[in-house]
Amino acid sequence: MPAGPTFAAPAGAGRGGAPHRLRSALLAVIVLAVLAVLLVRGITVVPDSEVARTDLAGNPSFDAGRFVTALWASRIVPTVRDKAVDIGTVLAALAQDPDKAGAQYGHRPKSGDGPWTFIVRGDAEIKAAELQSRHATLTVAVAGQDVALQIGPVIFGTALRDSLPFISFEQVVNQIQFAQVSRELNDRASAAARTGIDVAKLVPGTRIAFAGAMSAASPPQVTVVQLGLPGAGK
Amino acid sequence: MKLTHLAGAAALALTAATAAVPAHAQGNGKLIAIITASLNNPFFVQVANAADAEAKKLGYTTLVLSNDDDAAKQDQEIDNVIARKAVALILDNAGADASIAAVEKAKKAGIPAFLVDREINKTGVAVAQIVSNNYQGATLGAQEFVRALGEKARYVELVGREADTNAGVRSKGYHDVLDQYPDMKMLDRQSANWIQTEAYTKMESILQAHPDVQGVIAGNDTMALGASAALQAAGKGSVVVVGLDGSNDARDAVLAGKMDATVLQPIAQIATMAMDEADQFLRTGSTGKPEKQLVDCVLITKTNASKLNNFTLAK
Numbered sequence: 001m002p003a004g005p006t007f008a009a010p011a012g013a014g015r016g017g018a019p020h021r022l023r024s025a026l027l028a029v030i031v032l033a034v035l036a037v038l039l040v041r042g043i044t045v046v047p048d049s050e051v052a053r054t055d056l057a058g059n060p061s062f063d064a065g066r067f068v069t070a071l072w073a074s075r076i077v078p079t080v081r082d083k084a085v086d087i088g089t090v091l092a093a094l095a096q097d098p099d100k101a102g103a104q105y106g107h108r109p110k111s112g113d114g115p116w117t118f119i120v121r122g123d124a125e126i127k128a129a130e131l132q133s134r135h136a137t138l139t140v141a142v143a144g145q146d147v148a149l150q151i152g153p154v155i156f157g158t159a160l161r162d163s164l165p166f167i168s169f170e171q172v173v174n175q176i177q178f179a180q181v182s183r184e185l186n187d188r189a190s191a192a193a194r195t196g197i198d199v200a201k202l203v204p205g206t207r208i209a210f211a212g213a214m215s216a217a218s219p220p221q222v223t224v225v226q227l228g229l230p231g232a233g234k
Numbered sequence: 235m236k237l238t239h240l241a242g243a244a245a246l247a248l249t250a251a252t253a254a255v256p257a258h259a260q261g262n263g264k265l266i267a268i269i270t271a272s273l274n275n276p277f278f279v280q281v282a283n284a285a286d287a288e289a290k291k292l293g294y295t296t297l298v299l300s301n302d303d304d305a306a307k308q309d310q311e312i313d314n315v316i317a318r319k320a321v322a323l324i325l326d327n328a329g330a331d332a333s334i335a336a337v338e339k340a341k342k343a344g345i346p347a348f349l350v351d352r353e354i355n356k357t358g359v360a361v362a363q364i365v366s367n368n369y370q371g372a373t374l375g376a377q378e379f380v381r382a383l384g385e386k387a388r389y390v391e392l393v394g395r396e397a398d399t400n401a402g403v404r405s406k407g408y409h410d411v412l413d414q415y416p417d418m419k420m421l422d423r424q425s426a427n428w429i430q431t432e433a434y435t436k437m438e439s440i441l442q443a444h445p446d447v448q449g450v451i452a453g454n455d456t457m458a459l460g461a462s463a464a465l466q467a468a469g470k471g472s473v474v475v476v477g478l479d480g481s482n483d484a485r486d487a488v489l490a491g492k493m494d495a496t497v498l499q500p501i502a503q504i505a506t507m508a509m510d511e512a513d514q515f516l517r518t519g520s521t522g523k524p525e526k527q528l529v530d531c532v533l534i535t536k537t538n539a540s541k542l543n544n545f546t547l548a549k
Contacts, residue, residue, distance in 0.1 A: 110523070114367075114530045134385060134415050135377075154414045156377055158370060170524050174353055176403055178528075179369040183410055 062172065064180035072188055075166060080225045084121035084211045091143045091220060098216050106216070107165050114215070117163035120222060121211040122147075129202050137221075138202055140210075147220040149210055151202075151227065152190025158182040160189055160223045163213040186223060189213075193224040201229055261293030266512060267315040267345075269299045269308065270326040271352075275428070275456060277479050277501060278326060280545045281350060284505035285324045292513045294321075303395070305332035312336045316343040322512040323347045324505070330355045330399040346515055348508040351501060353399060357525055362511050364527045366499035368400050371478055371531025372407025375497045378533055379412070379451050379476045382494045386417035387474075389449035390440055392433055392457045393425045401425070404453045404478060412451075421447055426457045433460025441468050449474040455484035455496055462492045480534055480545055488539045498532045501545045 068076075085105045093101035102108055102116030124140035124147075135154040140147050150156060161167055161182040172178050189212065202208070212224040268285045270278040282298050289296045297318060301308035308328040315323055316339070323345050327333035330353060337347045337359045349363040357363075383389070391408065394401030412418050421444045426433035433452065437460065440447065450465070450473060452458035458477025465473045471492070477484050480498030487493040507529070511521040534542055541548040 114528075154411070156373070169526055169528060173357075174355070174399075174403075175365070175367060175369050175528060176406055179373075179407065179410065 062177040062180065064177065064184040067181055068184040068188060071164075071166070076164060076185070077192075077225070079164060080119055080211050080213070084119045087120040087122040087147065087214070087220075087222070088143045090118045090120055090214075091145055091147075094216055095143075102216065107163055109162055109168055114162060116216040117159050117213060118216070119163050119211075119213050121209070121226075123207070123209045126202060126204050126206050126208060128204060131199060131202065138208065140208070142220075145220060147214075147222060149208075149212070149222050149224050149227075150190075151193045151224050152186070155186035155190055155223050157215065157217075157221060157223065159215045159221070160185045160213040160225065162215065189223050189225045193227040197227055197229065260517065261289070261295075261513065263293065263295050264321045264516075265297060265318060266294045266322045266324065266509070267297045267299065267311075267318070267320040268324045269301055269311055269315075271300065271328065272302045273300045276481050276483070277454075277499070277545070280501055281326050281505045284502040285350070285509050288506045288509035292509065294513075301326075301328040303328050303398075305329050305336070308333065309336050309339075312340055316340065316345065320345055321516055324508050324512065325349050325360075326351045327354060329397060334359060346512070348512045348515075350504050350508045351400075351499075353526070355399075360525065361515055362508065362521055362523065362525055362527065364504050364508050364511075364529065366501065366504065367528040367530050368403045368478075368499070369407040369410075370528075371497040371499060372404040373411050374531060374533040375476045375478050375495060376408045376411035376451065378495045378535065379408075379449060379474065380415055380418060382474045382476075383418070383449050385415050387448040388419050388421050388444070388446055389451060390421055390437075390444065390447050390461075391423040392436065392450065392452040392461060393423060394453040394457070395427045396425055398428070401428075401453055408451055408453075426452075426460065428454050428456060430456040430460040433457035434464045437461040437464035438468070441465075441470070447473060449476075451476045453478060455479040455481040458493055458496065459483055459487060462487055466492060478531075480532075480542060480547075482543065485534065485539045485542045488534060488536060491536075495533060495535045498534050498542060498545065498547055500529055500532070500547070503546070504529050 090101060090105050093105060098116060106116040106118040108114065108116050122142055124142055126138050127141050127146070128139040130137045135156060136151050138149040138151060140149060167181065169178050172181065206229065209228040210222065210224050211226040212222045214220055214222045266289050268282055270281045273279050286296050286298055297315065297320065299311045301311060305328045323340050325347055327349060333354050334356045337354060340347050341359055347360040349360045351365055353363050353365055354360065391405065393405050422440050424436050426436045441464065450461045452461055455477040458475050462475045465471060465475065475493045477493060477496040480496050484493060484496040488496060511523060515521050532547055538547065
């Protein structure tokens with residue numbers, strides 16, 4: 001944002017004395033407010049696609065980190081918190097009719113033919129914990145099925161990216177950038193899931209609460225964004 | 235290397251182009267051009283065959299050509315397609331940058347292009363770009379590779395032809411997974427240009443330098459098969475080999491235990507989708523889909539390999 005010229009005008013107008021100084025101060029405040037609005041709008045709404053499309057000519061210098069940062073706290077975390085559907089409900093509906101379940105509880109990007117994706121939450125007892133693998137998982141039983149909760153650091157799949165209706169392939173130039181967005185989301189999900197969690201307490205028999213994203217692919221596998229132990233207040 | 239049957243299939247694909255057309259279907263015998271990459275790879279034969287079959291079903295005539303991964307040849311073919319007054323073009327292109335001008339030329343001549351398998355580095359020129367999600371497919375292959383090797387191994391990567399976008403996309407997909415495992419050590423990384431014989435000789439020389447290699451991850455099936463043959467010849471059949479494409483040869487190698495896994499690109503489905511969208515576009519002026527469409531790949535291991543045939547996985 002070229003700040004110099006914008007501030008030059010009120011500075012010039014302020015040469016005439018106290019009322020003018022007051023007016024110019026007011027002007028500066030207004031200009032700052034406009035700038036702030038532009039900046040916020042710029043980060044959250046407009047440039048997601050613009051930033052991604054700037055380098056059509058050849059070498060994409062897409063910043064997936066920035067793309068995700070603009071959305072993580074403001075939209076992604078609230079979406080997972082507020083829109084998550086009980087995982088048992090989703091699995092039962094999927095067993096009945098995947099397309100009906102998808103239309104009712106899930107999301108499927110228009111640009112592909114991939115499986116339906118769902119934002120889910122649950123509360124279950126840990127049946128098995130695989131914490132030695134870099135692809136660490138907690139297995140829980142939901143509606144008679146084993147569900148793998150991925151807590152990273154390596155997360156498989158693109159369920160989180162694909163479950164968010166405000167992120168689409170059309171916003172980026174190519175599949176590498178789209179994949180970078182997924183990787184960035186998965187890294188943040190893993191970090192968020194593990195924040196404040198004592199991994200040593202994740203043993204079979206412990207009850208945990210979780211929220212995250214999963215696809216309709218079988219067996220069910222959840223990219224965990226929020227993980228809570230009893231009394232941890234998370 | 236047994237390439238004779240591939241040449242046969244290629245000849246078949248080209249012959250099919252001149253077959254008769256049912257006049258009653260909505261295509262009314264109009265001409266659709268299908269240009270694919272080199273037909274010495276069964277993958278591209280399948281692109282041509284699937285698109286051709288769907289076109290016939292819809293009542294179009296077809297002109298099936300191969301650009302042999304040569305942008306200059308492709309350019310001449312586009313001129314030919316324009317001269318023949320084709321109503322649409324299905325294209326598996328010869329280079330993400332080099333093909334932009336060719337597609338623009340077709341567009342200017344009023345021929346809508348439907349790209350399959352490979353993207354070009356520009357949007358708004360083709361009506362549709364339908365590609366396998368190569369990156370997603372590569373991550374599936376790499377996840378299986380890491381699992382089979384117990385997250386700890388010395389491995390080699392064989393990369394495709396560097397000028398092809400997919401070579402880089404797949405390699406990035408592999409490393410997106412592999413580099414998250416500190417105990418996965420890459421001993422060497424070489425290009426074998428997608429070619430089986432080249433992969434064989436590259437693998438032979440790699441084995442001289444690194445007899446302790448435990449895994450080979452290749453950017454496509456033909457290179458994986460070449461590497462596997464070299465490993466078998468050297469008595470190193472226990473080395474884990476993973477490829478990508480889902481060819482019948484790779485399927486057989488997986489079932490025989492010579493390869494651990496491959497990843498299916500559902501290319502028959504993609505070619506069929508492209509033809510259906512071309513038909514809808516010609517009839518209604520819109521495909522009803524965004525330009526860029528990604529189709530997910532599927533991991534093929536011993537458990538599901540027997541269901542795979544001609545790049546299609548049976549339900």
